Amino acid sequence: MTSFVEISLLLAAPLLLAATGELLLERSGSIQIGLEGTMLFGAWVAFASGRAGLPAWGGLLAAAFAGLGAGLLFALFAVVRRADPILVGTVWNLLALGATAFAYRLGAGETGSVLEVATLPRGLIGLPDAVAASFLAPFVLHLWMTRTRAGLRLSAAGENPEALRSLGLSVVAVRSGAAAASGVLGAMGGAVLVLTVSPTFVEGVTAGRGFLALALVVFARWKPLALLPSALLLGGVTALQYRLQAEGFGLPYAFFLALPGLVALAALALASARGGSPKALGSPAP
Numbered sequence: 234m235t236s237f238v239e240i241s242l243l244l245a246a247p248l249l250l251a252a253t254g255e256l257l258l259e260r261s262g263s264i265q266i267g268l269e270g271t272m273l274f275g276a277w278v279a280f281a282s283g284r285a286g287l288p289a290w291g292g293l294l295a296a297a298f299a300g301l302g303a304g305l306l307f308a309l310f311a312v313v314r315r316a317d318p319i320l321v322g323t324v325w326n327l328l329a330l331g332a333t334a335f336a337y338r339l340g341a342g343e344t345g346s347v348l349e350v351a352t353l354p355r356g357l358i359g360l361p362d363a364v365a366a367s368f369l370a371p372f373v374l375h376l377w378m379t380r381t382r383a384g385l386r387l388s389a390a391g392e393n394p395e396a397l398r399s400l401g402l403s404v405v406a407v408r409s410g411a412a413a414a415s416g417v418l419g420a421m422g423g424a425v426l427v428l429t430v431s432p433t434f435v436e437g438v439t440a441g442r443g444f445l446a447l448a449l450v451v452f453a454r455w456k457p458l459a460l461l462p463s464a465l466l467l468g469g470v471t472a473l474q475y476r477l478q479a480e481g482f483g484l485p486y487a488f489f490l491a492l493p494g495l496v497a498l499a500a501l502a503l504a505s506a507r508g509g510s511p512k513a514l515g516s517p518a519p
Contacts, residue, residue, distance in 0.1 A: 304416020
């Protein structure tokens, strides 16, 4: 029987991957509220790859490439063409939800047949290697942003893009690269969900995890290392939600579904007062 701790780690990993990618993007000065759509897209690509005969690792890589395309598409509209990123993200969420549901029904039919795929194999520590690696992502991002020239340029794009431009560097290029990386990590987060927690796909399988990942970035005050405890907290709350549903306790089913969101909302209320967002977050690239 899978332990509570193991389930918590498995549920935290997709959130952590998606939140790490979103934090990277927001530190560059852009924002993608379509993270839910990216995770959903990655989940469907991983599922479809598995149904096509690819091993689980193949599905994960396919999702990463699909996320790269999604990130570049966002960059084209929101960064290069300077469209409203909130509008672009909203449209992407709606498009991903409808398109993945339609594609799934083409394969499963209207009868709602449950189609399963192979899961990622477990590694040396008892967890899939992709899950174990996800917990290193915040540390890697922190080191990259503080110890490398490219990381410092990314931070400058979010704090003072005019200064970066005065040095002859392209803010558009920096933010576009961040959008591409964010798309990869977000889609991999969705893929890990399908390839570990539940080896199948249903409509809206991400169940709001993209929005929870957005909340994690704010709760962590845009600091990579703070993402890890925040993701573990929400992973544990979600695992607790499943356990409480099984126990019942005479409470409405909807209460258990809302529990992770309620915790995230409370965390946001505490974090919002402290600030910490990049100064140029949401502003067009000069």
